[in-house]
Amino acid sequence: MSSQGHFIGQRVKRREDPRLLRGEAKFVDDIQLHGMYHAAILRSPYAHAWIGQIQTDAARRLPGVVSVITFQDIAHLAKPIPMRQQPISSFLPYLQYPLAKKKVRYVGEPVAVVVADSRYVSEDALELIQVEYEPLPAVADMRSALAEGAVLIHEETLSNLAGRGGFDLGDVDRAFQEPAVTVAGRFAIQRHTAQPLETRGLVAEFNRGMQLLTVWGPTKVPHFNRSVLASFLGLPEHRIHFIEPDVGGGFGVRGEFYPEDFLIPFLAISLNRPVKWIEDRREHFLAANHSRQQVWEAAIAAEKDGTLLGMRATIWNDMGGYIRTHGGTVPSLSAAMFPGPYRVPNYRGEWNAVITNKTPIGTYRAPGRYECNFVRERLLDLLSERLDMDPTAVRFRNLIQPEQIPYRVGTHVLETPIIYDSGNYPSLLEKAVERSGYAELRKAQRSERTNEKHVGIGVACFLEKTGLGPFETAKVSLDLSGKVIVFTGLTSVGQGMETILAQICADQLGVDLEDITVVHGDTWSAPHGTGSFASRGTVMGGSAVWLAAQKVRQKLIALAAAHFGCREEEIELHRSTFSIRNGNPRTLTLADLIRETADAWKSGVSGRDLEATQYFEAKEMNYPAGVQVALVEVDVETGVVEVKKLWSFFDVGRAINPLLMEGQIIGGVAQGLGGAFLEELAYDDAGQLLSTSFMDYLLPSSAEMPPVEVHLYEDTPSPLNPLGAKGGGEGGTAGVGAAIANAVADALRPLGVSITELPITPDRLQKKIEQARRARASEGKL
Amino acid sequence: MQVKGNYKVRAPRQQVWEALNRPDLLRRCTPGCKQLEVREDGAFDVLLEVGVGSVKGRYAGKIEITDRAPGSRYKLAVSGNGTIGFLNAEGVIELEDEDGETRIEYSGEAHVGGPVAGVGQRVMDGVSKLLVGQFFRCFEKLLLDERVVPTEPSADDGEMP
Numbered sequence: 001m002s003s004q005g006h007f008i009g010q011r012v013k014r015r016e017d018p019r020l021l022r023g024e025a026k027f028v029d030d031i032q033l034h035g036m037y038h039a040a041i042l043r044s045p046y047a048h049a050w051i052g053q054i055q056t057d058a059a060r061r062l063p064g065v066v067s068v069i070t071f072q073d074i075a076h077l078a079k080p081i082p083m084r085q086q087p088i089s090s091f092l093p094y095l096q097y098p099l100a101k102k103k104v105r106y107v108g109e110p111v112a113v114v115v116a117d118s119r120y121v122s123e124d125a126l127e128l129i130q131v132e133y134e135p136l137p138a139v140a141d142m143r144s145a146l147a148e149g150a151v152l153i154h155e156e157t158l159s160n161l162a163g164r165g166g167f168d169l170g171d172v173d174r175a176f177q178e179p180a181v182t183v184a185g186r187f188a189i190q191r192h193t194a195q196p197l198e199t200r201g202l203v204a205e206f207n208r209g210m211q212l213l214t215v216w217g218p219t220k221v222p223h224f225n226r227s228v229l230a231s232f233l234g235l236p237e238h239r240i241h242f243i244e245p246d247v248g249g250g251f252g253v254r255g256e257f258y259p260e261d262f263l264i265p266f267l268a269i270s271l272n273r274p275v276k277w278i279e280d281r282r283e284h285f286l287a288a289n290h291s292r293q294q295v296w297e298a299a300i301a302a303e304k305d306g307t308l309l310g311m312r313a314t315i316w317n318d319m320g321g322y323i324r325t326h327g328g329t330v331p332s333l334s335a336a337m338f339p340g341p342y343r344v345p346n347y348r349g350e351w352n353a354v355i356t357n358k359t360p361i362g363t364y365r366a367p368g369r370y371e372c373n374f375v376r377e378r379l380l381d382l383l384s385e386r387l388d389m390d391p392t393a394v395r396f397r398n399l400i401q402p403e404q405i406p407y408r409v410g411t412h413v414l415e416t417p418i419i420y421d422s423g424n425y426p427s428l429l430e431k432a433v434e435r436s437g438y439a440e441l442r443k444a445q446r447s448e449r450t451n452e453k454h455v456g457i458g459v460a461c462f463l464e465k466t467g468l469g470p471f472e473t474a475k476v477s478l479d480l481s482g483k484v485i486v487f488t489g490l491t492s493v494g495q496g497m498e499t500i501l502a503q504i505c506a507d508q509l510g511v512d513l514e515d516i517t518v519v520h521g522d523t524w525s526a527p528h529g530t531g532s533f534a535s536r537g538t539v540m541g542g543s544a545v546w547l548a549a550q551k552v553r554q555k556l557i558a559l560a561a562a563h564f565g566c567r568e569e570e571i572e573l574h575r576s577t578f579s580i581r582n583g584n585p586r587t588l589t590l591a592d593l594i595r596e597t598a599d600a601w602k603s604g605v606s607g608r609d610l611e612a613t614q615y616f617e618a619k620e621m622n623y624p625a626g627v628q629v630a631l632v633e634v635d636v637e638t639g640v641v642e643v644k645k646l647w648s649f650f651d652v653g654r655a656i657n658p659l660l661m662e663g664q665i666i667g668g669v670a671q672g673l674g675g676a677f678l679e680e681l682a683y684d685d686a687g688q689l690l691s692t693s694f695m696d697y698l699l700p701s702s703a704e705m706p707p708v709e710v711h712l713y714e715d716t717p718s719p720l721n722p723l724g725a726k727g728g729g730e731g732g733t734a735g736v737g738a739a740i741a742n743a744v745a746d747a748l749r750p751l752g753v754s755i756t757e758l759p760i761t762p763d764r765l766q767k768k769i770e771q772a773r774r775a776r777a778s779e780g781k782l
Numbered sequence: 783m784q785v786k787g788n789y790k791v792r793a794p795r796q797q798v799w800e801a802l803n804r805p806d807l808l809r810r811c812t813p814g815c816k817q818l819e820v821r822e823d824g825a826f827d828v829l830l831e832v833g834v835g836s837v838k839g840r841y842a843g844k845i846e847i848t849d850r851a852p853g854s855r856y857k858l859a860v861s862g863n864g865t866i867g868f869l870n871a872e873g874v875i876e877l878e879d880e881d882g883e884t885r886i887e888y889s890g891e892a893h894v895g896g897p898v899a900g901v902g903q904r905v906m907d908g909v910s911k912l913l914v915g916q917f918f919r920c921f922e923k924l925l926l927d928e929r930v931v932p933t934e935p936s937a938d939d940g941e942m943p
Contacts, residue, residue, distance in 0.1 A: 688900065692900030
């Protein structure tokens with residue numbers, strides 16, 4: 001694939017948007033079924049407690065209540081929810097059951113479910129359930145979880161340290177023996193997570209006669225979830241049909257197999273009536289995966305000229321009360337991706353997964369990378385400060401050179417070795433320096449610093465990992481009028497996948513976008529699939545569509561050649577019309593060809609057999625490169641940081657739709673800024689989550705968004721897929737914490753303030769500034 | 783959360799002590815108290831309706847008075863479970879003479895959990911001060927008032943103004 005297609009590479013507007021903007025989208029809560037019941041979930045108010053008697057009689061007696069279940073009602077089917085990704089055997093004793101069994105381990109853990117004929121009644125009935133809790137000391141942070149004699153959260157295990165792992169490449173100890181320079185630090189990234197506009201929800205219906213379970217609402221990874229549900233319920237997979245309605249945002253959090261993904265279908269089967277459950281916002285704060293919370297101790301060793309000799313890091317990841325479906329994804333990604341786009345001859349990265357009495361964690365947009373990029377890029381700025389070099393100079397000195405690519409890092413994650421497939425990192429940084437006007441920004445900073453203005457510039461270089469395998473499927477099928485249905489194993493979680501796949505298919509088949517319907521998230525129309533996560537949709541699903549459509553195109557060309565009596569190479573197909581090269585004026589529409597050949601079977605081939613299924617597999621991921629530059633101004637009196645501008649440079653190999661790619665990046669930047677400045681899932685010492693509403697959990701709104709300048713590049717297409725594409729879902733987020741922290745630290749360098757923790761809130765920053773001033777003052781006195 | 787403070791009541795110490803042990807007074811003056819019944823063991827079963835910000839709910843719980851040193855001091859333990867979470871508090875109440883009047887010193891610790899903790903914790907300090915203040919103002923008023931008789935529950939439902 002070389003030339004720009006009619007649709008590939010074009011700024012096609014999202015075909016999902018009209019229905020969303022008109023209020024005509026259909027979300028899971030819009031599904032109304034005859035005789036449908038409504039579930040509500042009783043959640044633990046304690047972070048850590050034994051469960052004694054649960055009295056449900058009063059709740060059952062409330063008019064309208066149909067059923068109340070606790071663990072003992074599901075005991076015959078219950079087992080721990082398995083790990084989907086990065087499974088680690090030492091995690092097995094820490095997995096979660098769908099309902100609390102004997103003990104609760106975080107505030108929000110499901111204890112009972114009420115089903116009633118309305119949500120109002122089921123909520124009222126929750127209040128009538130009496131649970132005897134015997135509170136245990138809550139382990140609310142990693143330090144106390146790992147302290148000697150700590151209370152064991154999973155009492156049958158030996159430790160609150162659920163697992164550890166990492167990499168040891170080269171000779172790190174030697175690299176740190178008397179190097180010219182070392183810089184080290186302790187870094188922390190706060191607990192925060194995705195807040196999709198639409199909270200989670202499920203509707204399940206069981207057709208007893210057909211022994212068929214239909215579930216609306218699963219997204220992200222429906223095929224995996226179907227397998228898990230089948231194994232829980234003892235139903236064969238083909239008797240479980242998942243349907244994905246419109247989805248109001250995923251970001252990694254939505255669509256994993258959660259306790260509710262068992263409970264609601266189970267209730268629909270046992271009551272033989274449709275059951276709906278819609279998560280409310282407070283529930284989302286407590287029940288959906290949290291993410292990010294890590295503490296790092298990290299160091300780099302370098303020569304006097306800034307050349308890196310080695311890096312080492314120990315990571316502690318606060319996993320919450322249980323290990324969920326992501327297994328060790330977040331901590332191991334953090335360690336595996338820590339070296340970033342640099343030559344690091346010696347690297348040791350160790351991670352520790354620590355259980356605490358908090359909501360379990362999972363992945364959130366750019367998991368592990370948001371964290372490790374922050375730490376690495378801060379260290380590089382500390383190194384440049386120590387060496388009195390410009391931050392970009394230190395980076396230029398260490399970036400992997402294009403001729404070294406493919407570059408094998410030596411780390412591995414998600415069952416793939418990390419091998420950078422393509423890229424020109426120095427050139428991208430050069431472009432970033434040039435397009436952001438970096439030299440002028442520095443000049444202005446120097447001249448303005450005198451007048452009490454604290455302006456800072458932050459640069460972060462990073463790599464993303466995208467296009468995760470193992471496979472994706474597509475089926476392309478033409479109807480008798482020559483219109484196309486694309487079935488994909490992907491799901492649509494807001495990324496514009498219906499548009500992207502239609503563009504890819506349209507170019508291959510020579511049809512218009514309007515002639516294509518994309519069916520996704522449906523386990524019957526795509527019997528196999530992997531799903532939408534890890535920035536894999538376009539790379540994996542798009543490639544599968546490209547190849548499936550190619551097969552259909554070959555069938556069409558063969559039919560048309562037979563019709564015209566010419567060679568296949570002479571046939572052109574454009575805008576649903578066949579023509580012949582070499583000036584032959586004869587043309588034929590796609591619809592006419594199909595009509596003519598539909599019933600003219602020749603050796604089993606006819607115009608009816610115009611479909612093809614294609615699997616696209618990948619053993620390795622691909623790695624888009626990014627640079628983010630932030631310009632900030634800090635008010636040293638209040639600690640408020642104003643982001644004047646943020647530049648995002650991203651080499652995506654090939655952008656199928658630059659408009660959507662830019663949208664992804666800008667949205668990703670917003671979430672990155674939330675993590676840098678605002679969002680925090682704060683707990684008190686007793687393990688109570690303190691931020692369970694948008695009063696206390698602050699999201700960036702349009703008012704907080706700085707101007708974002710996106711520069712997309714297609715300089716280094718991926719050799720690993722036929723489109724050359726790399727994923728763009730998470731690159732907007734991945735480097736923001738790093739660039740912002742570097743910019744703020746840069747602004748406050750004259751005051752001696754360093755940034756080692758996110759989020760950078762005004763109160764914390766102001767305190768740091770104050771401390772630094774006092775330290776300076778007392779130094780002055782000495 | 784720490785709760786600590788004092789309140790001066792314009793009545794002699796012995797009278798204040800007696801009043802502080804009277805279920806009817808406790809019922810009338812405890813903000814949001816809908817029901818208070820004396821148990822066989824001398825503790826009280828209570829039903830409280832309180833609200834913090836947008837979170838309002840009902841707690842069923844127990845108030846226990848122990849370590850009584852007549853005329854000067856007792857220990858108070860409150861525990862409750864309800865729709866908006868749980869509440870556990872423990873404290874000491876001490877009486878001291880002061881110019882013929884009585885200064886009530888109170889100090890203790892309270893723990894809340896569940897929805898009320900998630901939504902209201904930031905304002906909890908202020909709310910607890912407010913509720914304690916409400917209690918003592920009511921208590922003093924009734925004490926000084928000759929019409930001290932158990933009547934309908936207080937109109938004050940314990941909600942933030």
